[in-house]
Amino acid sequence: MTSILLAQEFKSPTIEYAKVAPLLIVFGVAIVSVIAEAFLPRRFRYPTQVVLSLGSLAAALVVTVGLAGSKLLAAEGAIAIDGFTLFLWGTILVMSIISVLLLAERAVDGGVTAFAAQAAALPGTEAEREAQARRLEQTEVFPLFLFAVGGMLLFPAANDLLTMFVALEVLSLPLYLLCGLARRRRLLSQEAAMKYFLLGAFASAFFLYGMAMLYGFAGTISFSGIAAAIGAKTGVDGLLLAGTALVAVGLLFKIGAAPFHMWTPDVYQGAPTAITAFMAACTKIAAFGALLRLFYVALGAARWDWQPMIWVVAILTLGVGSVLALTQSDIKRMLAYSSIAHAGFLLIGFVGVRDHISANTSAILFYLAAYGFATIGAFAVVTLVRDASGEATHLSRWVGLGKRSPIVASVMALFLLAFAGIPLTSGFMGKWAVFSAAWQGGAWPLVVIGVVASVVAAFFYVRVIVLMFFSEPAAEGPTVAVPSVFTSVAVAVGVAATVVLGLMPEPLLQLAARAAQLVG
């Protein structure tokens, strides 16, 4: 055995550096910003980190656009660079640029960022008061953020189980930490980090067990190898079924689908709102990308085995998301349940596939982009409505906001209408695309359930709008902070995207249709 190996000439693997450049840029700059954090004097850190983050994400976006049309397996088949990957990379990078703007916002909270002055200083102690008095800032959030973005870029591009697992962990681990770093309400923030970490580790252990099963079934970890094994191997179907189910648990956890959604409201409520916005948009995009690639490319031939399972999950998710959102009294929790409901709509598009995978894929790509812009915008508005204790997230505090601050309330109303799927907003076009793809795929019962769920969901979005515009404001209501250019740009981009994608969806729909090609 050894002699045979020695006799072969050692061939070093080829890595297409130009094709994976967006990943390399983001990870490279993340490492540079860790070093900058260690060596720069405190007063230079914030500007340096903001410039590094924005610069690297913008550079990665430019390179991604330049890669348009590529279609190959890079790095010895570990990473698939195709239209699907590039579309998701573009979307994730645009959303992360907007999220960096929210992370860097200093104007709404008296000249400091929304992150803990010093994470090690305990809440309510002398050390914390001193850190706050010295106006310290935790600028480690920027390198952590970049690592998370890098993981999210790798996740939908991963073309074997090993790469997918590494990407899953690289995107999750920084997020666990970021959730616990809020400046205000630190106990809630720490609790969110704890819950997210424990449940996330639990779910990724299931994912890993499923991976081991799939490896045991196919004898290889590459997606194409698994796809080939599904047709060829008989007698070990148990491994395939168990592996598919367990891998699905890990991925459905990440997208927040019921019954694996329990963490979503708690974490979204407790985490710093800028991080919630980032998680709600980018994690969902990356995880859906990975779900589609794994299930269409590797497990596509076993579709009849996993489709019933996803049907059940989609129906549960729609039900849980729309019904429980009705009972919420906190705006961040309500938006969390709304994001669960949106995961349900996306799953309808995902599962309603018969022959034309590309139709479903393009519908989901469009929906993800439309949903991401509106979500980041909505959470950005949440950061602006404040009182003495920080953000006023309880819905009773939003009563009469339309009278006090008509612009902010109207912007929020626009995002809520987009979530509800009212025509002329991006949400309507997204739902239309997903439902029509699923209908053509023959999943009409799911489409009917989806339409009913969106009617129920519309009720709680409209309830907030009624609260804001048609009730008298309370005497000592919250104030609307005047943001710096950072948050203003983030909200403006969200509004523009929501309106433009609602009125003129054609360009993006066509781009998504062209992008809906999976290599593998």
Next chain:
Amino acid sequence: MPLLFPLVVSALLFAIGVYGVLARRNAILVLMGVELMLNAVNLNLLAFDAWHRDTLHSGQILALFTITIAAAEIGLGLAIVLLLFRTRRQINLDAVRELADREDTDREDAEVRR
């Protein structure tokens, strides 16, 4: 050795880990449950690697990655648990429940207690 032996052992280990996560209320013991689950996976991977006589040894490599990432994960987890302990002087997960679906009156009660 038949493939079934390591698979059964690994499934048992995994089940013990799941039980630990679900039944234990001490955060450290929950973390240990997660570790057990990950190690069950490693055993599985190695068993399959040997069974397939995989010349690329994907299973072994995957196991190495799992060990590394599990170490990173547990380091991070302990940091979060430590933060929680320093803030609250206890790591009973049942006591950490300020974020939950509840009625408004319950929430006010919780705020009064805090």
